[in-house]
Amino acid sequence: MTHTRQAPPSNARRRGLALALTLGTAAVAIGLPGAAFAQAFPHKPVTIVVPYPAGGTTDALARLMQEPLQKQLGQPVIIDNRPGASAVLGTKLVAKAAPDGYTLLFPNNGLVISPQVSKDANYAPLKDFAPVSLVSLQPMVLVINPSVPATTTQQFIDYAKANPGKVEYASAGPASFGQLSSELFARRAGISLLHVPYKGQAPTTQAVLTGKVKMLLSTTSPQLNAFAKEGRLRMLGTGSAQPSALAPGAVPLSQTLPNFNLEVWFGLFAPAGTPPDVVSRLNDAVVKVLATPDIKTRFEQAGALAASSTPEQLGTRIADEYASWAAVIKDAGIKPE
Numbered sequence: 001m002t003h004t005r006q007a008p009p010s011n012a013r014r015r016g017l018a019l020a021l022t023l024g025t026a027a028v029a030i031g032l033p034g035a036a037f038a039q040a041f042p043h044k045p046v047t048i049v050v051p052y053p054a055g056g057t058t059d060a061l062a063r064l065m066q067e068p069l070q071k072q073l074g075q076p077v078i079i080d081n082r083p084g085a086s087a088v089l090g091t092k093l094v095a096k097a098a099p100d101g102y103t104l105l106f107p108n109n110g111l112v113i114s115p116q117v118s119k120d121a122n123y124a125p126l127k128d129f130a131p132v133s134l135v136s137l138q139p140m141v142l143v144i145n146p147s148v149p150a151t152t153t154q155q156f157i158d159y160a161k162a163n164p165g166k167v168e169y170a171s172a173g174p175a176s177f178g179q180l181s182s183e184l185f186a187r188r189a190g191i192s193l194l195h196v197p198y199k200g201q202a203p204t205t206q207a208v209l210t211g212k213v214k215m216l217l218s219t220t221s222p223q224l225n226a227f228a229k230e231g232r233l234r235m236l237g238t239g240s241a242q243p244s245a246l247a248p249g250a251v252p253l254s255q256t257l258p259n260f261n262l263e264v265w266f267g268l269f270a271p272a273g274t275p276p277d278v279v280s281r282l283n284d285a286v287v288k289v290l291a292t293p294d295i296k297t298r299f300e301q302a303g304a305l306a307a308s309s310t311p312e313q314l315g316t317r318i319a320d321e322y323a324s325w326a327a328v329i330k331d332a333g334i335k336p337e
Helices: 011-031 057-075 088-095 110-117 153-162 176-190 202-210 222-230 276-290 292-299 311-331
Strands: 045-048 075-079 103-105 129-144 167-171 193-197 217-220 234-238 261-272
Touching: 011 103, 011 176, 045 057, 045 088, 045 193, 057 075, 057 129, 057 176, 057 261, 057 292, 088 103, 088 110, 088 261, 110 129, 110 176, 110 311, 129 153, 129 222, 129 311, 153 176, 153 234, 176 193, 176 311, 202 217, 217 292, 222 234, 234 261, 276 292, 276 311
Parallel strands: 045 075, 045 103, 167 193, 167 217
Antiparallel strands: 103 261, 129 217, 129 234, 129 261
């Protein structure tokens, strides 16, 4: 029998065999549990949906966080403004998004109020969203026209009691946070106020400046502080638990009405079902961003305070506020529209 000696494989053939082995190994790996080979979060851009138009406070705070959050996550962060239907449009968009941490929602208190006053909302704050972290707190302030004979919150309450139903207050519209806040204040103070709705926040400030209304509960702003300093408005109190640098000289309303705190909050949420480790990664990044002195300063310049939380703390806040606003809405006779 004749034996034929085979020539050793060429370099090209050796490379082909190596490639085949590599592909074979990969094919086997695909059949193994996916978790072992999942890419670490995040491995692509993260989108934060702001359900309000560009230029407002919510949008401004989101954009202040954008760059430092990109550095923490190591991926681009995209701010996507989706206004419409009193923030319901953008909110529902995120509720239906994939629960993978790449589409987030940056709302304010409207998240818990809209489902109770809008028939189009069709979402539940805690059922459809996973809290990530509180981001900011902005105290409400009580301002009055100087024609009102009151220099303290208690004096104003006494004046309103002596003039039931005759003290007007402005809001940015029916079922707005300003109306609900004012109704809650009236409820706690035991007074009756007259609601005068306007279209938007700017006209409400003009209304109290000109004396068309006597009272306004609004978020803090450099403009209101300037008007108070000039004597064109009288700032009686702040909704923060402690005196706030955002409302110089204003006494906490809780000193007159115990445990009465009134603040606008801003927070970050993911769709319900987002994995806990992804929520934890996002929370860690937000907490670190909000702890930096530069962000604290920039938030204060925008009229808000940087304030982070655990996901659980934000969830508790949402649950408590949902119940408390439900009572105010019922007492005020506000029906879903």
